Structures are given as structure tokens and as C-alpha cells.
Amino acid sequence: MNIEGYEFPDGLYYDKNHFWARVEGDLVVMGMNDYAQKMAGSIVYVGLPPEGKKLIQGKSFTKIESGKWLGKVFSVISGELVAVNEELEKRAKLINEDCYGKGWMFKIKPDNMNELKNLMTDPAVIQEWLKTEIAEHGEK
């Protein structure tokens, strides 16, 4: 679906830190949403922590950089980091090119799938939230 001009595909969960989550078997895949990647500009670096790292929903666990901007990456769910998108190591720009597909960032084995309830799925809710984000941070 298209919300305020930005892509927010159906079937994904969205958090308020501008990351998305998708269920893949018993894992959760996460990445950055379309608004955030556009605002960030050309992404040049994503920190890729070692597998096994313990993550907590809503807490930052690594960094992302574009040109002069540095941002934090927040986990969409609590659990264990089991995989990173190694393509991002030499081509972090994939996040700009295809943030929901080839630009996926991390795969997590969740402690509790139910935590996904804390994320947004209703387009109306997402739209309200996105509007306030745009009002506060602007658009590119």
C-alpha cells in the first residue's frame, strides 16, 4: 500500500522506529521502511553484529550511516540475531534500492512471536503516525 506517497507493503509489521518486520517460518526478518530510507539518503554503512547477539524489542543494537547522517537500528522484536544480510557489507545502498526485498537487514529468532502485536499493521494507524513523523522531520 502507498501511504502519503511512501511504500508500505501489505502483510508486514511496522514499528515506530521506522523498521519493518516479516515472519519467515519461525524467524522474523527486519529492515528499514521506505520513508526512512528516503530521508536517510544514500546509505553507505550498516553495522553487522555477530550472530548470537541478544536483542530486545525497541532497543538499538547497531548503527546505520549515510554521508553525514548516523542513525540507530532498533530491534523489532526480542530474541537472538541469527543472520545478517552480508550483501550489505559492500553494498549498503541495497537498502535504498529495495528496502523491503534485497535490502533486508537482519533475521531474528524471536523469544515470543506475540511481541509482534506491539507493531502497527492497520493502514489507518500507520498513516496517522506517518503524518506526524512527516510533520516533525519533513520530507525529501
Next chain:
Amino acid sequence: MSSMQKLIEIVGEENFTDKIEELVPYSYDASMNVHRPDAAVWPDSTEQIAEIVKFASDHKIPVVPRGAGTSLSGGVIPIKGGIIIDLSRMNRILEMSIENRYARVQAGVVCDDLNRELAKRGFTFPPDPASSTVSTIGGNVATNAGGIKGAKYGTTRDYVLGLQVVLPTGEIMRTGSCTMKCVSGYDLTKLFVGAEGTLGVITEVTLKINPLPRHAMTAVATYARLEDAGKAIFQTMTSGVLPSVMEILDKVTLRSIKENTDIDLPDAEAMILAETDGYTWEEVEAQMEVVLGILKQNNPTEIKTAKDEKDRLNLWKARKSAYATLARASTSFVLDDVTVPISRIPELLVGIQEISKRYGIVVATFGHAGDGNLHPQILYDEYDREQTDRMEKVEEEIFRLAISLKGTLSGEHGIGLSKANYMTLEHDAVEMALMKQIKRTLDPNNIMNPGKRALD
């Protein structure tokens, strides 16, 4: 489809440009010639180059193959516009076969980079032109590059066993072999060596490699008379010993290096740098004994041997940067590479000095005297029309002098644009006609680096 679209289709958008600011550097080399190309591409395979050349041939668009662009004679200037094919991305060493004594490289491999890898295995590709830190093997082959080791080890031509070339039709051809000897069919390999990119684009080169000499010793001798230095040189070359290096530097050159680097060189009319090399110290020293003996008997003002390895390398660095260091002494310069039979070196040295004096134009002379090849560097100001006229006259007289001494216009830089007007001084009508015919046969549409050497 437009040319631009076609080229982009072949090499990709990032490897094509027609932006003016990127084309400006491609309008120049290390000579005084200038002309804009229309586009430039950075292919990374022979197949891409073949497609580009086929397209260019079909549409009669000139192409100019280019390596590092350090040509001193306008060899890579796109005088008729067209497409620059920059081979710098094709810089992989494909094979180093020590047991078969050859190395096979893509044309964009930098000369020193190859030698760095070979040295790890105790081998070397001896020709080392002054530009070896940046010049590419493809460029070295296209100009039959020489270098300071020429006195003993010859030039690039002596080491090229085989090539892969893209012909002006766009066909890919292999020549030669990877064997030490081959006399099967016409020697097409040597046709392309020294052809300055006018018969095809060299994409791969198979080179013979030598064991790296284990020891070397360098001596320095200064002279109060240019003639004495010249005599010392040709006498050494006929002494029974072949020094690995036999270089001369004149007064102007010496002063420039002394003033602009931290290398302490003496004030003298001329200085000789000589080196002997070999497998054992005894051999190296014995050869140097002979060389020193001859240097001594020609009235030197001073002789000494280099203190240590660092000292030795500094001397070679100074020699290899000589022409660029001299660039500080004037706004502009033209660097030539006239070559004569070795015994005529003293006459050439004195003759150049006389021409310089007569026209009031400074000429610094240095070079590979050991193989008869001198580099007169004519210093002038390109923005001064009158000086430029005098420079051209000086250059012409130097060429005529060299020819009169049974020499040649160019020992290693090539004819390019700079010497094209003088070709008939050296080559008679029969030779010129056959060379032109060969060019026409291989390149009927005259797209391959056209306008060079007065041969198209």
C-alpha cells in the same frame, strides 16, 4: 541507436563518459599535442573492446587505445576525435609461469606492478622505462619501450612472445606463442610491437621473463668535457663487458636534479651512471673493474661507486625523474629520443650542444647513451610564439643531425604526432609506401588511432 547508447549498452553507464570535464584529461598526454575526443570508455574485457571496435568500424568512428597516457610523442592524442578506449581496468596478471619462463598479462597491467609480483618469485621483465610506476604493458608494447636497462637487456620487443589483439575490423586475434622460440607463419606479434596502437588494440601480452640478477653495483663518473664522457661510453660498450646500465646526464640536467631534490650531484659537464649486474659478487666486481678502467682513461674529474643499496636506488630514482624534474626549469618542454650508432654518441652530444647555443634555446641532454639513445629536452615557453618557432627549428636540426649520423628519429618514444612530419627524412619512398599499404590492409576505414606517424 546513438553511439552513446550503443557504448553504454556494451560497457555499462558507469564505464562511459562524454562529459567535457572528463574528456579534457584525455585530450592530453606528456607531449605538447592536444585534441579533444568525443567520448571515453573503460571496458573490462577483450570481448567488450571487440564490440566497441566493430561498432566504430561500421560507423567510421575513430578509436584510440590508451593506457596510462604517458606518451611523449602524442601517440594517444585523439587528433581526429572519436572514442578513447582506456584499458586501465584490464589490469590482471593472468598467468606467471616461472617454469616456462613467461608471464601473461592483460594490457592494462602497470609495468612496476608486474615486476613487483615477479620479483617475489626471483624473476623480472627487464625493460624499465622512466614511467614504469604508471605505464602499462600495453603501452610499453605499443611503443617498444626501452628504459635504463636497455644497454644490456634490450627493449620490450625482445620480450614479447605473443599477443591478443582486437583488429580494426573488431575481430579478436592471437599471435605468437608462449614458447621461447617460434617461427610458425609471419611474425605478426612483432608487427604490432611499436605500432603505436595504429594496427589494433592490444588486450593481452605474453612476455618472456628473466631471472632477477642477484647483485648489482653502480658507479658514478664526472667529466669536464662532454666528448670525453661520450667516448668513455662507447668504449665501454665495446670492451667485452656489457654493463646493465650506461646513462649520461649533462650539466643542465645535473643542476636541475641537484637544485630540486635532496640528491647531492656534482657540478660537471657530464656525468655517467654505470651499473654491472650478475649472479655472483665476483662477476659483478670483475665487470665493474673493466668499466671503471675505461671510465678512468677518458679524463674523469671524479669516480666513485654507490655506497649502499639506498644510495643506488636514490641514483636511479633521480635518473628516472630527470625529465619531469627539468619541467621546473621552464614553462614548457619537448622531449626527444634520437638514437645513433653507439660510436657516434660523442658527435651527437657535441652537435646538440652546438645547435642549442646557436639558437639560444636551452637543451638538457641525458639518456641511455649505452645503446646510442639520447634524450634532448628542449626547454621553452609555449605561450611565446617566437620561442616556440625557435624550439621547432632546434628540434628539426637535431633530427637532421641524428639522421646524418646514420641514426633514427625515435629509439623508444615513438613517432606519434610530434615527429610525423619528419618521417621522410628517415624512410625512403619504397618503405613509406609499404608501411602505408600495411596500415590500409589492416585498417581500411582508418579508424584505429588515425592521423599518426604520417602513415595513413
Next chain:
Amino acid sequence: MATQLQLDEKRRKAITQCSRCGFCRAVCPIFDLTKRPITNARGKMILMKEVMEGKLPVTEGVAQALLRCTTCMNCTVNCPSGVDPQEIIKAARKDVVGLGYDNLFKKMGEVVEKYGNIYGEEERYDWGHKKGSAPYILFVGCVGTYREEESVEETIRLLDLLKIDFAMIDEVCCSGVMEDVGYKIKEELARHNVRELQKTSAKTLIATCPYCYRVFKEHPSYRNLGLEVKHITQFLKDLDFGVKTNKKVTYHDPCDLGRHSGIYDEPREIIRKIAPNFVEPKRTRENAMCCGSGGGLRGSFPEDSIEIARNRLGQIIEETRAEVLLTECPSCLHNFRNAKLRRQKIEIYNITEFIAKLLQDQGKKEAA
């Protein structure tokens, strides 16, 4: 709109002095990456020669081309014809801005002025260290503060462990970097720094960032500082640290510390005390290859910048097989850390950070 460069006589002469020998191709980090002549010194000298001769007008393309340089000076030290291309490029950048071709650093200048740092961060981290009077002041700069905070924390901890009596000030960006990218230092910010520093009645300013060090030492806006300016390696070189490592350690010379400031020995003296197993990369000291973050390149061409760091890191690993790479520059540190691949096991630190960690490990061992 005028299209002519206003470079002075000396620089114009230097541009014609370029013999176009091309030797700079062998040492230029951007050329090494792109193989495009416009990215290296010769290409730029030729470009400027044509502009000077009126053959080419200044355009947006020309302005952009001038930004593609880290000003590392490797070309300068290797140029047989005696040209200093990076100095001319910086002057040309100013010229071109003066002709109306602003670049992305104009915005950065506004951000620096408004927020006191190059990143537009609203808060400046308070290191929790004493402010006010002390014989030494530690100045850490923007890159350390906002991109490598952990390293700065370790440096502070080291100085504390060594019982150095130092204070910190409410820093704002030294803003010298504006001069390299076509603009001018922010006088207000310089004045703020000078005021704050003079208030402390300290004798010596210790800078961790080699670029801040150069600005404080050389820029006219800091002429009246009244403090001696030292880079932290100069300050620490005579001290003993009481700790060693057996790991194989190597050192990368930051361009701003090495070629630009001539500080090569001090970092090495420190390293030799703590790491007897020290090995130099082949391309080192005056010939060290740049990490890619200087001259504004990390801002103007960040992908190139990190690629260059990746190449340099690969080179260092291949040439030394070291377990630890040390440097003492927040920008080099950041670029290397961004560039390092997961499979590369080399550890990367600033020297001061590394010593602080060694002391911490030693402390743990003794406690156990």
C-alpha cells in the same frame, strides 16, 4: 556569471609546471579506485590549465570534479616537477564557490554555525570530565565526539589513569574544514573556542584529531590562542605506560598527521613501548596510502571514501599480516571501521584507546 579562475600568479605557474608525466597515478587513492583520469592530480591540473587558458569555462561538472580529492598530499610528495596539487585544488574550490558554484558543504557550513558541529547534532556529549582550570586542555573534536565516542572515552580514561591533570571545555567545531571545501572558517566558533580555552589559563592544548591540531596550530583565526598546541601523540611520547602486548601490531599514518604535519616518529615511539612486535606497512610514512576520509570526501563521495578505506585496509593486512591496526585519528578510525569486512579478523584502534584497553585487561588480570 564569470567563468574564469582567479588563482594567483604562483598557483598559475605551478599549474603550467605540471609536466603531465602522470607519476601521480601510482599514489592517488581515488585514481586507484576509479581508474578515471579526472580523479587524479594530473587530470585536475590539466583541467585547470584549460580553464586558465580560457579553453574551458568553469561549470558545475568542473566544480564537482574538484571535490573528488582527499587532499592527502601523496601526489605532492611524489611529484618530480615540484607541484603541490592538493593545495591548488583547495584554492580552486574556493574560487569556484566564489564564481557561484556552491557545493553540498554550504549546507554543512550552515549546520556547523547553528549547532556547533558538522553533523547537526543538537546535543554535545558531556564527557563528565572536569571543566575549568588545568595545565592541559583536551580537545576532541566533532568526529570523535559523534562517530567514535567509545574511542574518545578510552582516551580520556587513559589520561586519567596516567594521572594527567587536564580539563575539557564546551567545544564547538574548530571549523577549519570549511577552508578545504571552498568556504571559510566560522569566525564566531573560532572565537568561542579561543575564549573558552583562554578562560582555563591552561598552557597546553592537546588535540586528539590531527585535523583540529592543524587548524589550531596554523589557522590565523587561532593565532591569538596563547596556548601551546600539541597532538596527543606528541604529548604522550615520553611517558611510560607500564603495559605491553605480544600481538603483531602495525600503524597507519593519517595524512593530516603525517604528510601534512610531519609527525611520523612520535606515534611510533609510543607503539614501540607497548608493542615490541611492530611491523610497518610497505607504503608507510610519507608514502602511506590515504584512508579516503579527508578533503571532505567522506561527505561528498561517501561510497568512494569507504571503498578507499577498504582498499587501504586490505593492503595493510596483506603487507603486514598484523593482528592489530593502530592509528591516531578519529576520521581514519571511523573509515576503517566502516570498511572492515566481517571476515577480516584485524582489530582496529586509536593508539590511546588501545593502551587504555591494555591497562584495563591488566587491571582485570591483577584483580583475578
